[in-house]
Amino acid sequence: MMLRTLARTRLASNAIKANPRLSLGSRAFASPLVANTLSKRLNSTLSDKPKEVFTKVSDTQDPQRSPFFQYTWGTWMNNDKVERAKRQTKFSIEGITSLLEDLNLTRKNSENVDKSGEPFVKKPTQLKDGSKVLTNNLSPDLIGKASNDQLLVKSIASIHEGKHHRIYKVTLSSEKELVLRIPYKLESDHAISSKIKSEVATLDFLNLKLGANVPKVIAYGDSRNNSLESPFILMEYIEGELLMKQWNPLVSDEVEGAVEDLKKVIDPIVDFQDKLLSVTFNKSGSLYFFDDVDVTNQGVTPYEGEENPLLKDRWRIGPSVEKHFAKNKNKLSEKEIAQYNGPWDAEKPLDLITSVADVELANLKNRLALAQADAGSKVESIDLLNKQISTFENFKTMSDKLIKPDSSAIMNVEELFKPRLYAPDLDPLNVIVNSNKKNTPYFLDFEYSTIKPFIFFNYPAFVAYQGAKIYNLQEDIPDYDKLDEVDKQQYQFMYYKTRNERLWEHALNDRKHDLIAVASPHIKVLKSPYVQALEFKNDKDHLYVEGSIVQLQAMWEAYVANGICNATESEFPIKYSADYLDQHQKDLEEYQMEIVSSPFAATGGWVPHDMFVQLKEQGIIVEDASGNYKIETEAALKEDPPAN
Numbered sequence: 001m002m003l004r005t006l007a008r009t010r011l012a013s014n015a016i017k018a019n020p021r022l023s024l025g026s027r028a029f030a031s032p033l034v035a036n037t038l039s040k041r042l043n044s045t046l047s048d049k050p051k052e053v054f055t056k057v058s059d060t061q062d063p064q065r066s067p068f069f070q071y072t073w074g075t076w077m078n079n080d081k082v083e084r085a086k087r088q089t090k091f092s093i094e095g096i097t098s099l100l101e102d103l104n105l106t107r108k109n110s111e112n113v114d115k116s117g118e119p120f121v122k123k124p125t126q127l128k129d130g131s132k133v134l135t136n137n138l139s140p141d142l143i144g145k146a147s148n149d150q151l152l153v154k155s156i157a158s159i160h161e162g163k164h165h166r167i168y169k170v171t172l173s174s175e176k177e178l179v180l181r182i183p184y185k186l187e188s189d190h191a192i193s194s195k196i197k198s199e200v201a202t203l204d205f206l207n208l209k210l211g212a213n214v215p216k217v218i219a220y221g222d223s224r225n226n227s228l229e230s231p232f233i234l235m236e237y238i239e240g241e242l243l244m245k246q247w248n249p250l251v252s253d254e255v256e257g258a259v260e261d262l263k264k265v266i267d268p269i270v271d272f273q274d275k276l277l278s279v280t281f282n283k284s285g286s287l288y289f290f291d292d293v294d295v296t297n298q299g300v301t302p303y304e305g306e307e308n309p310l311l312k313d314r315w316r317i318g319p320s321v322e323k324h325f326a327k328n329k330n331k332l333s334e335k336e337i338a339q340y341n342g343p344w345d346a347e348k349p350l351d352l353i354t355s356v357a358d359v360e361l362a363n364l365k366n367r368l369a370l371a372q373a374d375a376g377s378k379v380e381s382i383d384l385l386n387k388q389i390s391t392f393e394n395f396k397t398m399s400d401k402l403i404k405p406d407s408s409a410i411m412n413v414e415e416l417f418k419p420r421l422y423a424p425d426l427d428p429l430n431v432i433v434n435s436n437k438k439n440t441p442y443f444l445d446f447e448y449s450t451i452k453p454f455i456f457f458n459y460p461a462f463v464a465y466q467g468a469k470i471y472n473l474q475e476d477i478p479d480y481d482k483l484d485e486v487d488k489q490q491y492q493f494m495y496y497k498t499r500n501e502r503l504w505e506h507a508l509n510d511r512k513h514d515l516i517a518v519a520s521p522h523i524k525v526l527k528s529p530y531v532q533a534l535e536f537k538n539d540k541d542h543l544y545v546e547g548s549i550v551q552l553q554a555m556w557e558a559y560v561a562n563g564i565c566n567a568t569e570s571e572f573p574i575k576y577s578a579d580y581l582d583q584h585q586k587d588l589e590e591y592q593m594e595i596v597s598s599p600f601a602a603t604g605g606w607v608p609h610d611m612f613v614q615l616k617e618q619g620i621i622v623e624d625a626s627g628n629y630k631i632e633t634e635a636a637l638k639e640d641p642p643a644n
Contacts (some may be wrong), residue, residue, distance in 0.1 A: 073161035075612040077605035077621075077629045089166040089182040095129075095227035096170065096180070097153050099234070102127045102227075103219060104151040107138040121208060121310045124200075124289055131221035131228075134204065142216060142236055144174025156180070164447055169237060177237040178218060182230055190334045191326035192231050193222040195447060198286040198321045200233060202421070202449045205287055205315055210275050213434075213442045238442045243268070243431035247462065250496045262503055265428050268441045269460065270507040273426060277454065277512060279303050280418040284352050284452045285317040285343030287421070293318035297343060317343050322450040323424070324356055324534050331366050332359075349417050349453045350400045350566065353530050357396035360536065364389045384539055391542040394549055394574050395529055401573060402526050403455065404566040411517040416455040423449050426460040454515055455523065458531055463504040465497040525551060526565060537604070543588045550576065550584065599631065 071087035106125065124132040143151065152173040160167035168180040183192050200220050206212040215236040224230055247265045251258045281303050290298060293316045306312045319325075325341040340359040344351045364385060371380035404410075405417045423446055430445040458464060470476045470491060477483075477491050505519040517523060528548035536545060552559075556572045559565040567573065595601040607615070615621040622632045 068158055071161060071166075072609060074606045074608050075629070077600060077607065079628070081627075083606075086186055087161070087166070087184040089184065089230070091182055091228045091230035091232065093156060095229060096156070098129065098227040099127075099131065099219065100151045100153060100172070102129065102131075103133060103138060103143070104146050104149075106133055106135060107143075108149075121314070123291065123314065127219070127226075129225075129227040130223070131219055131226040131232075133219040134200075134217050137216045137218050137236075142176065142218060143178070144172060144176035146174065162445075170234070177239075179215065179233075179235050179237045181233045181235070183232075187326045188330050188334070189223065191321075191329070191337075194286075194319065195321045195326070196220055196222040196231055196233060197292045198288055198318070199446050199449065201287045201289045201292070201315055202446045203235075204289075205421075206276075206446070208314075209311060210278065212272065212275055213440055214446070215442065215444065238432045238434055238444070240432040240435040240439075240442070243428035243433055243441060247428045249462070249500055250493065252492075253499075259503070262500065263507070266463065266500075266503055266507055269426050269428070269431065270504065270511060272441070272443055273423075273460075273508075274511045276421045276423060277515070280420055281317060281346070281451045282419070283317045283343040283346055284349065284419045284450070285319060285341075286321045286450050287315050288318045290314060290316050292316075317451060319343060320352075320450045320452075321448055322452075322534075323448045324536070325359055327537075329359070329363055331370070332363055336362060346419050349405055349419075349456075350402070352452055352456070353402065354396060354399040356530065356533050357392050357399050360392045360533065361389065361396065364392065381539075388539060388542040391546045391549075392533075395533055395545055397573050398529055398549055398552070401565055401567045402530065403523070404563060407563050409562045409564050410520075410523070412514045413517070415514050416517060417453045419451045420454050420457075421449065421451055422454075422457050424458070427462050429462075455518055456527060456530060457518070458534070459501065459504060463500045465501045467497060468494050469498045470495040471498060471502075522555075522559070522564060525555065526559065528552075540587075540591045540594075543584065543591055546584060547588055549574065550581065 069088055069090040071084045071089075076083045106127065121136045125135055126132050150173065154171040154173050154175075156171075157169045158166065159169045164186065165181050165183045168182070170178045170180050172178065183196070185192075187195070197220075200217050203214050203217050206214045207216055215238055217233060217235045219234045221228060221230070221232050226232070243265055246261070248261065251261065253259070282300055283302070287302065290313050297316055297318050300317070301312070302315050302317050319338065319341040320343070321341075325337060329337060337359065340355040340362070342352065342355065344355070367380060368382065368385045368389065371382050371385060405413065407413050410416065423443075425445045425447065426443070430443065432442045432444065434440045434442050473480050473491055473495050480488070480491065483491075505516070508519070509516040525548075528551065529545060532541075532545045532548045536542065553572045553574075553576070556565070556567075557570040560567050560570045598605075600607055607621070612621060616629075620632055621629050624630055
């Protein structure tokens with residue numbers, strides 16, 4: 001399977017050259033069949049109901065306690081021990097009991113109820129241990145009624161290990177269930193603190209202002225200074241099945257009701273996004289509670305027209321917690337990052353793009369200085385760091401020229417540039433169909449949510465496709481019917497991904513026609529450098545950022561003439577030599593081939609535990625002398641011999 005994919009990729013590349021309508025995308029094209037196989041296995045793993053691992057609350061010597069905190073969901077091909085250590089979620093189990101005692105006392109002593117017994121809305125209340133509680137959510141519906149004036153923990157179960165945090169289910173003596181979410185230590189303490197404060201405020205906004213179906217937050221701690229001795233969010237538990245179980249992205253059009261079934265997953269998610277888009281904001285940044293932003297940001301209301309006095313001063317817009325400003329930025333200080341992460345004036349939308357370039361340049365230059373002084377924690381390639389710096393300097397040059405905010409050539413451009421709430425993890429994996437409320441979809445996980453112009457939104461990952469577009473297999477692929485089945489599957493994969501993205505665009509058009517210009521191929525190309533910069537994860541990903549800038553060069557004169565890009569000179573702002581472009585193309589092809597030959601590149605080398613065990617037993621995954629893992633090609637071919 002691993003070796004055959006190389007030939008298929010070359011075949012697809014030849015077809016693209018033969019048909020200009022197939023534009024080569026960046027990341028998604030590298031290895032569709034391997035990615036498809038892995039995706040099916042991952043979706044199966046992720047969609048299954050999580051196995052609950054319990055521990056005894058009162059027994060500190062319970063042998064289940066250590067595994068209760070350890071990461072077990074997968075294995076990394078490289079640096080597995082380091083990666084697992086980052087995801088250990090040790091917290092004080094006894095501290096949950098203490099927290100519940102405080103919550104119960106707060107509920108009994110709370111004066112924020114009217115005569116009907118309904119809770120008033122007031123700002124978060126700080127408990128004596130340093131955590132905070134949203135008293136308006138301390139209702140019997142969520143936490144039940146205390147027995148003998150006590151609210152106790154009946155059991156705690158680990159039910160899910162996610163990408164950024166671990167989920168525990170807490171069953172109370174009142175028979176109510178809550179979710180306890182503990183973040184992994186993947187970012188700085190300040191980044192984790194900001195992220196929690198912003199996400200709780202965002203959930204609060206979605207609940208109180210928009211009436212959206214999201215879990216209600218009971219309490220939270222944004223640092224280790226609380227009874228749990230860990231940052232946490234304690235929230236409502238939603239019973240039901242993941243919407244992902246209904247998602248079959250590669251279903252054939254020939255299957256009866258295929259498109260309708262796809263829309264059953266797409267429609268509720270686009271409906272939810274429609275609700276998010278209903279409010280336009282006065283700045284770009286992220287939402288916080290009033291007291292969690294500095295005084296310079298407290299004077300500006302987040303949006304206009306709020307008539308409810310209880311909500312008018314509840315939220316404010318502060319620095320962005322979008323992933324790019326925190327991920328892999330541990331070497332930058334809080335003060336350094338604060339120079340770049342906003343908030344930004346709505347009247348200067350392109351400043352946001354420039355800030356993305358600036359923070360990456362600051363990070364890369366910091367890494368370069370450490371590498372040159374031989375003072376870093378790992379060996380770095382100075383040549384590769386310099387190449388990355390060159391790329392992001394080019395990106396910064398382009399950042400204020402990509403799209404013209406007042407372009408008359410872009411339909412409803414003013415609406416497109418208004419700041420709106422962006423939730424980056426809208427995905428059927430983060431939607432629970434609530435079995436207790438007539439199968440109503442509830443939306444989870446608002447980490448890294450930010451406010452920015454809609455024109456800079458990414459499509460949700462489950463429908464986004466940056467690879468080669470195929471709209472009609474018969475028309476777009478020469479002699480399609482004459483291809484063998486293996487090659488047909490390659491093109492079918494590309495067609496299905498294109499189809500799913502178009503279904504999303506049609507659904508968006510039905511609900512927000514005034515924003516549909518984001519589906520324009522020209523808009524996608526112009527904002528591609530920004531999108532690729534946000535997806536910058538591995539050092540060699542700078543090649544995708546550079547490639548998206550190079551791609552603009554061919555159309556730049558036309559974009560300037562039509563007033564789409566924010567430039568007046570028809571000459572492209574960056575001068576690329578022929579030698580540079582040839583070298584870039586060579587480097588990009590080598591990187592894509594490297595990705596193709598590594599079946600777990602799409603997951604950063606992460607392999608689900610059951611798959612890892614199976615492949616290791618088969619001798620396909622083997623441990624090398626350094627303690628890392630690699631694919632044993634001969635064993636893989638025995639399991640999946642090449643086709644004739």
